Amino acid sequence: MSVEAQANVPAGARPAKVTEVKQPQWVPFALAVIGTGAGFAVKHLAQWLVTLPRAPFKGPAETLTAVPEPWLTVGLLVAGAVVGLLAGFIILHEELAVRVAADRVVLSRADSPREFARGQVAMAARDGKDLVLIGTGGEQLAREECDFTARRLAAAFTTHGYAWAAADPHAGDFRRWVPDTPGLPAGADALFKAREKALERSDGTSDARELHEELARLGVYVRDSKSRQYWRVTVSTGA
Structure with a gap:
């Protein structure tokens, strides 16, 4: 939610209000609760699967239910809570504020x-x-x-x-990038090619962001849509 906060200002100056839009701090704890419920559900699902003559994941279910109580229940509840908590902190860290x-x-x-x-x-x-x-x-x-x-x-x-x-x-000014697109500044095509490879990698987010900024320094602005890259150059707003 948007909240009002006071910015740091020099002594005697009128404080400036700041509006913050960000993920709420309770997200990790909410996900921890959900994770705990998921752990409880996994226990009962495993116990049900082992009663069936044939079922997918019956082997792992048998291994899981072989753990004696109360360790089975405690372990699944704790594991679910920890996974949920970690997921929540990752969301707070990675989401835009x-x-x-x-x-x-x-x-x-x-x-x-x-x-x-x-x-x-x-x-x-x-x-x-x-x-x-x-x-x-x-x-x-x-x-x-x-x-x-x-x-x-x-x-x-x-x-x-x-x-x-x-x-x-400026949405209508964007054009789809393809290799060797004419009209781009020198070096931009190579950056687009490197960025295309970064977008294809599961760990390429930071590289794609860095290359996005490199293109902006050349006056080329990028818009992504369904793994495709679109570009435009500066057009005056008349502001």
Whole structure:
């Protein structure tokens, strides 16, 4: 939920309010409860499977139910809680957190904050599941996937006087990238090829993000859709 917090300001200065949009801190504990319930369900499922003459996973179920009580129940409940708790902390670490103030916007993911001064941001918009920040020259300052509703994000930005759009005004300017696409700056095609390989790897998220930023330095802005890469260059907003 969006909450109001006080930013650090010099002594005697008027404190600036900050609106935060982020995953609630109780997520790990909620998932721990769900995990505990899942562990309890696994116990009863295993006990049911061993009563059947033939069933998938009957072998593992027999191994599991061979553990004496109360260790079977305790072990499954603890394991479910731990898995749920870890999953929740991973979500808090990996999900986007948005902090909006009258003088700046901060986007944080995996403890890596990116700060944008008020004068840089012409508009914020929602594009599919992405939050997009657009600069005063039409450049794409940031594009971050997030699960927050457009209404929550819009409220955070408009509360502090930022322009908000329900859709990326430059969505129609994106073109699909294919190898050796004409019109790209020198070096951009090689970065796209490297990024395509990174997107195909399960551990390539950080590499894809880094290459995204490299392309932005060349004035090329990227939009992903169903493992496909789309690109545009700066188009003035007229702001």
